[in-house]
Amino acid sequence: MTPRSCAPSQKALHWVxxxxxxxxxxxxxxxxxxxxxxxxxxxxxxxxxxxxxxLALGLARLLVRxxxxxxxxxxGLPAWQRRAAHASHMALYALIVVVxxxxxxxxxxxxxxxxxxxxxxLTLPISGGMPVxxxxxxxxxxxxxxxxALVALHVAAALHHHLVRRDxxxxxxxxxxxxx
Ligand code: HEM
Ligand code: HEM
Numbered sequence: 001m002t003p004r005s006c007a008p009s010q011k012a013l014h015w016v017x018x019x020x021x022x023x024x025x026x027x028x029x030x031x032x033x034x035x036x037x038x039x040x041x042x043x044x045x046x047x048x049x050x051x052x053x054x055l056a057l058g059l060a061r062l063l064v065r066x067x068x069x070x071x072x073x074x075x076g077l078p079a080w081q082r083r084a085a086h087a088s089h090m091a092l093y094a095l096i097v098v099v100x101x102x103x104x105x106x107x108x109x110x111x112x113x114x115x116x117x118x119x120x121x122l123t124l125p126i127s128g129g130m131p132v133x134x135x136x137x138x139x140x141x142x143x144x145x146x147x148x149a150l151v152a153l154h155v156a157a158a159l160h161h162h163l164v165r166r167d168x169x170x171x172x173x174x175x176x177x178x179x180x
Contacts, residue, residue, distance in 0.1 A: 005071050005172055013061045014173060017096055018151075020054050025148055048107060049117045051100040058096035065093070074167045088154060095147040102143055106136030 006014075024047060031043035073085055107114050108124035110133020116122050126132065161169035 002069055003071055007064065007068055008175070010061070010064055010068070010070075011173060011175060013057055013064065017054055017057050017061065020050050020057075021096070021147070021151065024050050024054070025144070028144065045115070045118060048103070048114055051103050052114075052116055052122065054096055055100035055104070058093070058100070062093060062097070071172065074161070074165075074169055076167075085157070088150060088157075091150055092147070092154065095143060095150065099140065099143045099147050102136055102140035106133045106140050109133035109136060 027043050027047045027050070031040055031047055034040040034043070070089075073082055077085070104114060104122075105124055105126055109126040109128050110130045112123040113121050114123045158170050158173075161167050162171075
């Protein structure tokens, strides 16, 4: 059965993942470019922990989506926009899982241990050391910038719906009950 609206859990997961991704990218740029020191090390730790949190929440999103589905797109959209919306949503779901997985695998290979919030050791058993780790992290970087580009398009589409088409697309992703 197709639901008529997004469940509160779907909305909450959507916005928490969005906030974490918006934090992760500037943290990544800062940690990669700062000189060695305690701030750089701390940013690496927060990047890894926020990233692993996105992975867990991304998997939860996929489960809720598979179990519940999503409301149909608003009526009256041209076919190419419906196709673009579906394809970009699927790509966003894939990237919020694949990007952190690549970061986790690369860091485990080159720069163990991976600690979740300074406490839980979560290093994956990946051998190969620095060359393998660096190669995986290169793919992680490219995938992460692809995610950023797709999010920019996604936000532009959401704003177009809200400000130009003035339909309920953005409102139905916001907290609270939808008006009929
Ligand atoms: C959605 C989640 C994530 C996003 C959006 C993200 C984003 C990024 C970006 C944009 C960079 C490139 C920085 C640059 O070179 O300028 C990067 C690098 C990196 N990320 Fe992530 N990341 C995520 C998850 C993770 C996870 C889960 C880990 C490890 C557990 C991780 C570890 C790293 C490492 C080690 C680098 C290399 C930094 C360097 O070149 O020194 N990332 N990440
Ligand atoms: C990292 C950031 C983001 C990611 C990964 C993301 C991902 C997604 C995904 C996968 C969906 C599809 C939900 C489904 O059909 O199951 C979605 C829907 C939506 N997103 Fe985002 N999103 C992000 C940020 C944003 C931002 C900043 C806005 C608003 C400015 C936004 C507005 C929306 C809206 C309005 C929908 C509902 C579309 C509809 O009901 O047809 N998203 N998002």
